[in-house]
Amino acid sequence: MIEKILIANRGEIASRIIRTCKRLNIRTVSVYSEADVNSPHVDMADESYLIGPPRVNESYLNVEKIITVAKEVKADAIHPGYGFLSESGTFAEQCEQAGILFIGPNSKVIRQMGSKIAARTAMEQAGVPIVPGTKEAVNSIEEAKNIAREIGYPIMLKASAGGGGIGMQVVHSENELQTAFEHNSKRALTFFGDGSMFIERKIENARHIEIQILADHFGNAVHLFERECSIQRRNQKVIEEAPSPFISEHTRNLMGETAVKAVKAIEYTNAGTIEFLVDEEENFYFLEMNTRIQVEHPVTEEITGLDIVEQQIQVANGETLSIYQQDLSMNGHALEARIYAEDPNTFFPSPGHITNFEYPEGPYIRNEVAVKNSYDVTPFYDPMIGKLIVYGRTREEAIKRLKEALMNYRIDGIKTNLPMLKVIADHEQFKRGNTATNFVDKYYLTEVENTK
Amino acid sequence: MEIKATMAGSVWKIAVAQGESVGEGQDVVILESMKMEIPIPADSPGTVKELKVAEGDFVNEGDVIAVIE
Structure with missing residues (x-):
């Protein structure tokens, strides 16, 4: 107990x-x-x-x-x-x-999913679609060039042990590959102690859509639908939502069933998330599995009514899952905006002293914050200082509430991405749900450039 | 000319050696702040006269990192 x-x-x-x-x-x-x-x-x-x-x-x-x-x-x-x-x-x-x-899950499955190559192999065996690419670590630049030629440019170069966007780069040509391979392999070695790389085809106009799962120690597993996290900067998420504004009911069910099948195959336990890239035809490909609670888990909680941390504790306690798939349903729409201590245009960190901190309160608003009034944001940790979560009966209503809530957010003394979040929440393409992973480059940064 | 840290962080890499000549915009050190690498370039060309920090050191915004002549 x-x-x-x-x-x-x-x-x-x-x-x-x-x-x-x-x-x-x-x-x-x-x-x-x-x-x-x-x-x-x-x-x-x-x-x-x-x-x-x-x-x-x-x-x-x-x-x-x-x-x-x-x-x-x-x-x-x-x-x-x-x-x-x-x-x-x-x-x-x-x-x-x-x-x-x-x-969380046991050490064996954490290690398996922690290695991008081992994870890909396990997922492929479980019948999960994967992005065409290498199955083994690529150790030399010559090998990398040969594989890239076979797959066709643009390719995605990734550190096997990577995370947080580090050691990851889109490569458009063989010339670019030479420097990119050396640079990222070196960085991966420094950051993660493992310089092995792998190569995947780059999926154009991809969306990042992930499935939250829960599994107990008795072979039961359920999925809690999807979250779309396509709005990213520096390969890190900025705005997340549930459900996705893009996928059909058919794709949703298929992705959920695939995720459940996968976690059963690897004998996964506790909460986890399977991340997928989804192309314009709604084909989905395994990206990676996160064997822990995610930053963006609140949007799932808001639409399902579950407390994922509570579920994690129950599973760890050796209890059977108290929910069946058929009991689960999605209600309304939730959005999460991550508040970062950073320059809203260059995304450079901005540690420093917060002189004033006020967050919006009210119905349909949930705040998860790491800071307070008169507080020093130090340079030692991640720049995320808070999360603003809003709920609406529809996506339109949720976006409206997000905009209002952002207007009432106030952080003085350091730079934050609040101006960026406001631009995105008010952006026509965001409202339309045109949220591919290139959103920030394509719509936000061009807007910043134009208003200079 | 003094090269100063643009933000607080730790010195991740020193990219030049004392006595080395550097070009304008060339990275002198790379800081790590909030899990991000921040390159600190030379504002103008010159020779590295003195390095004021070592890898792993913590610097505050405005601290002098190197002197370029």
């Missing part, structure tokens, strides 16, 4: 997990770095422990330290949130060995 959870994370997701725990009468333990002494998640938990200096490898990535704290406070389980240790097979294994429940 889980009675006490240590949250091995920071920011809005730590606060969000604590909220569900409180509702379920589960005691909470926060950990924090020296840079986060004043962070909201530290005050919210029943107990909080300093785990080290600001740098992530000395604090939020410090496996030994976090497990030591968990043992000392007698936590039954650790919730890893997203990012940091959430997709570390080693961390999950260390938890298992320490007799602490890791709220």
Whole structure:
């Protein structure tokens, strides 16, 4: 029985997990770095422990330290949130060995899905469509050139161990491939300790659509429909929504069934997300699987009425899923806008002191925030400082509410992407649902350029 | 001429050596801030007289990174 959870994370997701725990009468333990002494998640938990200096490898990535704290406070389980240790097979294994429940799948499946190449192979075997490309790591530039010639340009070059858009690049020609391969392979080696690359065909005008799944330890699995996350900058999501404004009911069902079939095939447990690229003809291709809770999970919660963190805790607790696929339905439309501490035009980070912080409140508005009034946003962590989630009966109504809510958001002292979000929420192409992954380049940045 | 950090972050890579000549716009160091690489280029051509930081150092906005002559 889980009675006490240590949250091995920071920011809005730590606060969000604590909220569900409180509702379920589960005691909470926060950990924090020296840079986060004043962070909201530290005050919210029943107990909080300093785990080290600001740098992530000395604090939020410090496996030994976090497990030591968990043992000392007698936590039954650790919730890893997203990012940091959430997709570390080693961390999950260390938890298992320490007799602490890791709220997520087992270390074996985390490792399998963490390697892009192993994941592709497993998905292909499970009958999931994959983007045409390499099955093995490409180690030399000569090999890369041969494969690219076969697949045809443009191609997508990706680091096998990559994430967050790092080590990933579209390549249009053989000339470009030479430098791109060397540069990205080197970066991947520096960031992830693994420089192996792989190559895929570039799907033109692709949308990013993902399926949320839940699976228990007894072979039961359901999907919670899709989220569309096509509005991205630097290969990272900015606005997400559920349901997708694009796919048909037929494609939705097919994608959901495919995702459920896949998680059963790999014997997946807990919450997870299978990301797909969807082309203009609604063909979908496996992109990657995220073996953790996602940043954008609230939009799914808003349209299904479920609390995904609660579901995660129940599964980790060894309970059977309490929901059947036929009981699940989508209601209305939800949008999430990520608030980033960054320049809205160059997307360069903007750490600094927040002198004033006000967020919109009201019905149909949900805020997940990582900061507060008079707070220092440090350069040590991700630039996301909050999420604004709105609900509407229709997509049109949700967009209208998003626009209004954004008008009432106020952050002074640092640069944020609020101006960008306002432009997108008011953009004709966004309203029409023309939301391919090139949206920001095609519609937003051109608009910025024109108004200079 | 002093090359200053445009934002707080840690020094991820030093791209030049002391005594090396650099061109205008050439990257002198690459900072890492909020999980993003921020190249800091030289404003004008010259020779690297002094490097004020080492890889892994933390810098604040406005800190001098290098002196170019």
